[in-house]
Amino acid sequence: MPAGIKAHAPPIYQTSGFEYPSHVEAEAAGRGEVYIYSRDANPTEDRLAHAIAELEMTEDACIFSSGMGAISAALLTYAQAGGHVVSTEGLYGVTHAFITEHLLRFGVTHTLVAGTAQAIDGAITPATRVVHIESITNPLLRVADLDAIAAVCRARGVPLVVDATFATPLGQRPIERGALLSVHSATKYIGGHGDLLLGVVSGPKSEIAKVRKLRKLQGGSADPFAAWLALRGLRTMALRVERQVASALTVARALEHTDGVERVFYPTLPSHPDHEIAARVLDGGGAMVSFEVAGGLDGARRCYDRLRLIARAASLGDVTSLMTHPATFSHNKLSDIERRRFGISDGLLRLSIGIEDAADLVDDLRQSLG
Ligand SMILES: Cc1ncc(COP(=O)(O)O)c(C=O)c1O
Known part of the structure; x- marks a missing residue:
């Protein structure tokens, strides 16, 4: 860039590596003082990380190629063979599988409990290395008492990782409430347009240094273009989320x-x-709404098929409203008994609210139920 010129929009450093004018800079890179290779660090991704760390009112953040990249790295930072993880029932299915199948293969055991401070306290053992919770659960939108859970984890000396994706980055700042790390699927409200996959772990510098080291080993770094799209998403996030929550x-x-x-x-x-x-524990109630329709499975299928404005699609946090039918979609691997235990009935539908006119959304739902 010629001297004196500065791009108003954040530039994209769409490059796998960096070049040096001489051995002086190359040697500085070798000492870790200058960018080397985008799997380790990239300026576009760093800019996004700094913006999210500020938003989370914490020291640092590390960007991943997806929310699952962020969650798996946060858990692997603390898990170890012979160790134990405490988490909650009804987790996002892929996180559930990561803990109950993948970590278990490496000798990490787990206990899944109801998301209350008392149940978490009762599940922590001397072998517990990390507690992982979702601050609002899917699809019944149960809200964790984060203050009480963080107090338990602090008292027991166990790191608390909070997936606050459903709460939105504006609806909750888990670190301020006592969590060690906050995690978001940036695919959702941060990106906001359903056109990228990214994840982020935020927290104190000392912990993010460990998470970043793991990212380098795992190779879960973000593509600079996706990070750039997320930076663009951040510019409108407050407006989008405010409208979505209202x-x-x-x-x-x-x-x-x-x-x-x-x-x-x-x-x-x-x-x-x-x-x-x-x-x-929340500013607002988030932008997810679930509801049970009369007529069970047939009633839910009928409402779903009759939608005109709301899209029949997975994910959340998009500018367009999206609907899923948990019993036959996200939770179809559970047995009938498990679904009943988690309160997921056949007539339950889950809505992610977008930025359309609220009256149009209500009209669409009413005509689809009519
Ligand atoms: C609560 C929650 N956490 C994490 C994820 C995973 O994020 P990603 O799809 O970006 O890997 C999702 C995905 O839907 C989610 O709903």
Whole structure:
């Protein structure tokens, strides 16, 4: 870039490696003072990491090629053979499989409990190396009492990792509430447009240094273009999320007064079992709404197929609203008994609210239920 010129938008360093004018800079790179290779570090990805660390009110962050890259690295940073992981029931399915199948192959055992401080306290043993929770669960949107869980983990000297993807980066800052690390699938609200895959782990410098070292060994670094798209997403995230959360509340309230809807799950509704916790640990109730329709499986399939505006698609945090049917989609590997235990009925539908007009979303849901 010619001297005196500065790009207003963040530049993309779409490169695998970096070049040096002379041995002086090359030797500095060898000492780790200058960029070498994008699997280790890249300026576009660093810019995103700094922005997210600021957002999380913490010291550092490390970007991964997906949310699962971030979660697996956070867990592997602390897990070790003979060690034990405590996590909660009803986790995101791939995280559940990582803990219960993959870590187990390497001699890391686990206990999955209800997401309460008391249950987590009871599950921690001297071998426990890490506690991992989701601060809002999928699809019933149960809200963890993060303050109480963080207090337990601190008292027991066990690192707490919080996947706050459903809470959105604006709805909760887990580190401020006492977690050691915060994790997001940046694929969701940070990217915001359903066109990238990224993950991020945030926390104190000392811990992120360990996570970053693991990323280098695993090779889970992000592509600079995806990091650039996420930087662009961050510029509008506050506007998007503010609207999504406001619309989610409007839709949830409207669904409570819609024929054919038997139950609505939204964290700040007085009917939600965790609304008092939500008022304490979240800013707003997030932008996910789940609801049960009359008629069980047939009722859910009918509503799903009749949607006109809301897309029938996986994921969340997109500018467009998305619907899934957990019993036949994200949770179809569970037995009927397990699904019943987790409260996932055949008539349950999950909505990720986008930035469309809230009244249009309510109209679409009402016509699909009509
Ligand atoms: C709560 C939660 N955490 C993590 C992930 C994984 O993120 P990614 O798909 O970016 O790997 C997801 C994906 O849906 C999720 O819902």
